[in-house]
Amino acid sequence: MSDNVEIIGDSLHVVLPNSQHSVSFDSYALKSEAELAISSGHIRSIKYALAEGAQWNSLTLATIKGISEFADDKNIPSDLSSMPLGVSKILALTKTTVIDESRTSEKEPYSLFYTLGVMALAAFDQAKELNHFIGLSLSSFKRFFLGKAQYQRSDLMTFIQTTGPAALVIVTVVNLLLGVILAFMGAAQLKLFGAEIFVADLVALGHTREIAPMMTAIILAGRTGAAYAAQLGTMQVNEEIDALKTFGFSSMDFLVLPRMLALAIMMPLLVLYGDAVGIFGGFLIGTLMLDLGAVEYITQTQNAIGLTDIMLGVFKGSVFGILVAITGCKEGIMSGRSASAVGDAATKAVVSGIVAIILATAIFAVLASALGI
């Protein structure tokens, strides 16, 4: 038994060593020693004292609290009269400070079934939320076409600017390189048949029908969808959305509608631009590396695609734009009210936006072949 814990008669004397900033003691050893002595059964009271010249701090308090809670269970009283007055005051405070809220501190336990159940309910709720949001968007669009929607025209212009022209550089880079990649991949195979000229068909068809709409939409999901989610989420945190509601503005009309319109308007235009850039990428490879004539390549491209192909791509682009707008705005407007919730909203917006784009691409592929477009 160490010097710090001593049994005198039926009383246990606990001496607390010096503890202050940057000096601490082995509270675990002290506690276990005291608890061992208490468990021996013939202790009737516990007297605490501070070692000579010692300072006390939270560790001292936590140690006494630990020992006396152990002793309380066995109805052994604690005597703090030899400790500084502050110690007993603060320890009394830990017991008396009232919780001024009615809620309990009990949390649901974590178990496999509980977690699974929560996840299932969350998935169900999300589907419901999405339905609800789409319904709200539709009625907002209806008000827009009837000219009753309240929103700021300048907002719409700003969103059009940030969604379209501001994204031109990244759209150019990605589509140009994809045109180049497509041409290279095609050339490697078509060379085997001496049919290099069909690179023009491949690039023109592949790019306008599939790649330009999909890749442009994915760029915008990361660029604009995430931005919308973060903007609306932050407005939620700042209670800006509540403020709009109390002034009688519909948050759907005021915040979501202009964002959706901006994406729905700009996406087809960006896809059209992406088509041109992608075909130009293929043209560069065809003329510079495959020794095809410029006029020959252009004529081949003209023969390969018709208006239907271009319009299909542009139509897909508008649909993807709306999907990106829906996921971005929905996550934003339904975001929680903390910094991490806004981050979650942005992440969810991008992930579900990209998944929605890929799913829609697959559906379009099936429909196009069934309808023979």
Place this chain on the structure above:
Amino acid sequence: MLDPKTAIGIRDLTMAYGDFIIQRGLEFEINKGEIFIIMGDSGSGKSTLLKHMIGLMKPKTGQILYQAGDFWASSEEERKVASQRFGVLYQSGALWSSMTLAQNIRLPLATYTDYSESDIKDIIALKLSLVGLAGFEDFYPSEISGGMKKRAGLARAMALDPEILFFDEPGAGLDPISSKRLDDLIIELRDGLGTTIVIVTHELDSIFAIGDRGVFVDADVRTQTALGRISDLRKSPPSPKVAEFLSRSSK
């Protein structure tokens, strides 16, 4: 150098945002173990003064002295060490939202002390029970009410057993009952732990209930216009504006 009984000394402090002077010529001392109130009208820079004292803003001229020395004349490393000796309760708690209450208190403890993991756990439980939040360790800030966030913020501010506790508008956003309970808690903590307490507030009920001494910073003349015991300032205010400020509640 500071008298051993003094916790903080402010010497000829001028605060400014760029060229815009907020306050000049501030000069006062805060004694160890007292509850010191920084009061003033809106825009007087009382929160800015707090930011200077806790190291978030650098004075334009003048000194802020702690027992360890001139705060802003010391190196960044020394300032970091000095900052561990005080705790700050921000206006709305400023709990880190991605962490539970226990993790919020744990971070400074695990970073700046050598306590073992089980000691840290015990200390977290102690601090939370001190503010009436025993058992709320695993709650996230978003799961508790505003008043509870403030209490949890206080538990975090006390994590490292600070010698000085700063409070920015402790009563703001609390109902009168919670606000009164927080005031009582502040007094109990001062009496029990002997902590020096600096409070920025304009709530008269709190000022009269718990303040020992205080300073009044004036937005119009941009300097301090009153300094001393709260009860003396109330009885014989040095300027009409201080009189008006301190008498509003009794009207």
